[in-house]
Amino acid sequence: MAGLAAAVLTEENRVIVIVVAAIALAALVVAQLLVRQVLAAGQGTDSMRKIAAAVQEGANAYLARQLRTLGIFAVVVFVLLMLLPADNWSQRAGRSLFFLVGALFSAATGYIGMRLAVRANVRVAAAAREATPGPGEPEKDLTAVSHKAMKIAFRTGGVVGMFTVGLGLLGASCVVLVYAADAPKVLEGFGLGAALIAMFMRVGGGIFTKAADVGADLVGKVEQGIPEDDPRNAATIADNVGDNVGDCAGMAADLFESYAVTLVAALILGKAAFGDVGLAFPLIVPAIGVVTAMIGIFAVAPRRADRSGMTAINRGFFISAVISLALVAVAVYVYLPSSFADLEGVTEPGIQAHGGDPRVFALVAVAIGIVLAALIQQLTGYFTETTRRPVRDIGKSSLTGPATVVLAGISIGLESAVYTALLIGLGVYGAFLLGGTSIMLALFAVALAGTGLLTTVGVIVAMDTFGPVSDNAQGIAEMSGDVQGAGAQVLTDLDAVGNTTKAITKGIAIATAVLAAAALFGSYRDAIATAVAEVGARAAETNLSMDISQPNNLFGLILGAAVVFLFSGLAINAVSRSAGAVVYEVRRQFREHPGIMDYTEKPEYGRVVDICTKDALRELATPGLLAVMAPIAVGFSLGVGALGAYLAGAIGTGALMAVFLANSGGAWDNAKKLVEDGHYGGKGSDAHAATVIGDTVGDPFKDTAGPAINPLLKVMNLVALLIAPAVVQFSFGDDASPGLRAAIAALAIVVVIGAVYVSKRRSVAVGDEDDSAERSGTSSGAPVAS
Numbered sequence: 001m002a003g004l005a006a007a008v009l010t011e012e013n014r015v016i017v018i019v020v021a022a023i024a025l026a027a028l029v030v031a032q033l034l035v036r037q038v039l040a041a042g043q044g045t046d047s048m049r050k051i052a053a054a055v056q057e058g059a060n061a062y063l064a065r066q067l068r069t070l071g072i073f074a075v076v077v078f079v080l081l082m083l084l085p086a087d088n089w090s091q092r093a094g095r096s097l098f099f100l101v102g103a104l105f106s107a108a109t110g111y112i113g114m115r116l117a118v119r120a121n122v123r124v125a126a127a128a129r130e131a132t133p134g135p136g137e138p139e140k141d142l143t144a145v146s147h148k149a150m151k152i153a154f155r156t157g158g159v160v161g162m163f164t165v166g167l168g169l170l171g172a173s174c175v176v177l178v179y180a181a182d183a184p185k186v187l188e189g190f191g192l193g194a195a196l197i198a199m200f201m202r203v204g205g206g207i208f209t210k211a212a213d214v215g216a217d218l219v220g221k222v223e224q225g226i227p228e229d230d231p232r233n234a235a236t237i238a239d240n241v242g243d244n245v246g247d248c249a250g251m252a253a254d255l256f257e258s259y260a261v262t263l264v265a266a267l268i269l270g271k272a273a274f275g276d277v278g279l280a281f282p283l284i285v286p287a288i289g290v291v292t293a294m295i296g297i298f299a300v301a302p303r304r305a306d307r308s309g310m311t312a313i314n315r316g317f318f319i320s321a322v323i324s325l326a327l328v329a330v331a332v333y334v335y336l337p338s339s340f341a342d343l344e345g346v347t348e349p350g351i352q353a354h355g356g357d358p359r360v361f362a363l364v365a366v367a368i369g370i371v372l373a374a375l376i377q378q379l380t381g382y383f384t385e386t387t388r389r390p391v392r393d394i395g396k397s398s399l400t401g402p403a404t405v406v407l408a409g410i411s412i413g414l415e416s417a418v419y420t421a422l423l424i425g426l427g428v429y430g431a432f433l434l435g436g437t438s439i440m441l442a443l444f445a446v447a448l449a450g451t452g453l454l455t456t457v458g459v460i461v462a463m464d465t466f467g468p469v470s471d472n473a474q475g476i477a478e479m480s481g482d483v484q485g486a487g488a489q490v491l492t493d494l495d496a497v498g499n500t501t502k503a504i505t506k507g508i509a510i511a512t513a514v515l516a517a518a519a520l521f522g523s524y525r526d527a528i529a530t531a532v533a534e535v536g537a538r539a540a541e542t543n544l545s546m547d548i549s550q551p552n553n554l555f556g557l558i559l560g561a562a563v564v565f566l567f568s569g570l571a572i573n574a575v576s577r578s579a580g581a582v583v584y585e586v587r588r589q590f591r592e593h594p595g596i597m598d599y600t601e602k603p604e605y606g607r608v609v610d611i612c613t614k615d616a617l618r619e620l621a622t623p624g625l626l627a628v629m630a631p632i633a634v635g636f637s638l639g640v641g642a643l644g645a646y647l648a649g650a651i652g653t654g655a656l657m658a659v660f661l662a663n664s665g666g667a668w669d670n671a672k673k674l675v676e677d678g679h680y681g682g683k684g685s686d687a688h689a690a691t692v693i694g695d696t697v698g699d700p701f702k703d704t705a706g707p708a709i710n711p712l713l714k715v716m717n718l719v720a721l722l723i724a725p726a727v728v729q730f731s732f733g734d735d736a737s738p739g740l741r742a743a744i745a746a747l748a749i750v751v752v753i754g755a756v757y758v759s760k761r762r763s764v765a766v767g768d769e770d771d772s773a774e775r776s777g778t779s780s781g782a783p784v785a786s
Contacts, residue, residue, distance in 0.1 A: 013280040026290070030162050031162035031166065045126075048122050051122075059114055066245075070197060077192075081192075087185065102195075102257075105256065122476050124469060124473035125483060143302075145490060154466050158458075161293055167256065169290060199624065202251070203704065204619070209243055209704075214575065215581075238582070243475075247471075251502075255461050259286070259457055262515065265519030265523060272444070278345075278346075285331070285452065288327045292455060292458075293456075299316040299320070317374075320456060320458070333359050336362060370456065386674050395674040406693070409664045409694050428514065431445040444519075444522075453508070467501050470497070502703075510662070513710040513714060524720055553645040556643060559630075567623055568705040571704045589603055629749075630646075647717055654709045659706075660706075668697065672688075674691075
């Protein structure tokens, strides 16, 4: 539309964007300072260092192989992006180039997060070890020791948080500086690169970590009756490796792409709704978030009066949120005009006639996002903390067996998903109402709410990484045998807090996904209108309308909902297959090497790491192809209206499914911790075995399928946004080609069906295996099919 071309990057705005880029670089500097603080801590005993080195080696080897695999996929998508329509070759080349930049930054965020986490875990364990005095040593201050261990773990997360916001903001700022008014189009590629790599890292890392975790628990805890991280279990090293490649690398990349994609949506809509200032204001808000994230991370300093580590983390989060809101209020009143009529570069009908104050509009929209993050944090904490009723109810249900544990966890997950979805929906609708009669302005308000939520992302990422670092620290302590008594309890308490922080970050991540997807949905609508105007098609044509009463659109809506179920099922099934192979391998080692149980023989840890690595990498293709090809199949076969309905179905179902999976899994995990702490029977009891089984069900829920839905939604939205002009071009006007449309749709459908078929061909129930497979000890890939 002509209005979109009117916005320009003024000299004043250019200076502001340069300042924003400088703030992004400052975040990277702060990250380096935090790295030095973390690495200055002690590393404990030789035994602890050796175990940590094995985890580091396995994590580095897996991630290097994964990134080489993803590099091939990135090159293919780079070429495909060059083939899609654009206004000019500069846009087309920039979109493809920044796709690679987005992919690189997403991978770098994940890799850096994992790299530090595998070095910090042993330092947290060493700090906790100080709680248990040696012979002749005085009693230690247990609170001080716990606070020291927690600070190391949280500041490790702070490094990842700083890299997430620093690289995300730096990438977006550079695009705006180089491409000015064309930046929104180029940023589509940047967002797609970040989202695609994040989805692969989330799925691959999730399969690795949960295959090892489930396999370790089923054989070690349930069958052999040994502790979770007992060194006699061959899957323990793989389990600790998985925490890093899944929860650290995968989630860091996931939150980075949430950050990047939300910025993409805000800048696309900001240019249309706010004109000149719309190219800079969406960057100002997250830049404020970078500063307040620094404050929030350093504010997480435990106090003696704190009820638990969660109290200190909550304090840091709310300090960051409140300061963000105050600084945003200052920014909007300094930077934005007092009237919509004073906005320059806006020719979108109705916006300049809007009677409100753009400063109030922007402040309220951003505030909605900040408040939404705070409410989701509290709601998720209620359903997953060990001190709250829902987790205690699951603990009580363990007294009647595994079935009631599973039922209670599913019930809690389903219920919590409703409340979280209502909060997110109210946030989206509240922001939308700010736009009045202007749809474009309303959608920009939704995007601004997303940027408001981004102001807390630095602290949120720190909270997320805190979880796996604490988990790993407990594993290293138990495997080494060098942390006993009070020190072991310190690590158990930190791990329980970590389970809650991981669940909270997953809840907020899905909120960012929905806000970004809703904003991108508006960008999609605008892309259709622009394409229609260029080919001279009539907007009333059936497959241009998004009226849900039309059968093709209703079909698209159902397909969008269904793809979330299919994606989740494939991810969980992949964990089941790989975990089955781990179970066989661990059983084989216990059977063929009986000396493992009395410590006269060492387990072969590397064989389990190899199984998890091969299976995780093998499973990457199917979800990636599903995310990219399904929107192409729907768009070119049913039209852009049906594709819009497809996105709506996926967003609604994905929000509910992601929260259900994350909160069920988090609640099961903490219910297990509750029993292990001596409640409802304690370790070794039937209640403990019941909660272990609940936890193994929840593992692929909360750490594989659930969090992978976030990047899935954004990948599909961005693919739809990119292909919409091509769908319209080949449907109407001089370039209309029903044959070409049918061919593209058919190819996409064949690819999706083929990928799913190949994945399902690998699916075998463990109980169906031939006995010879168990005797021979299948040691790579899934067990051999009968």
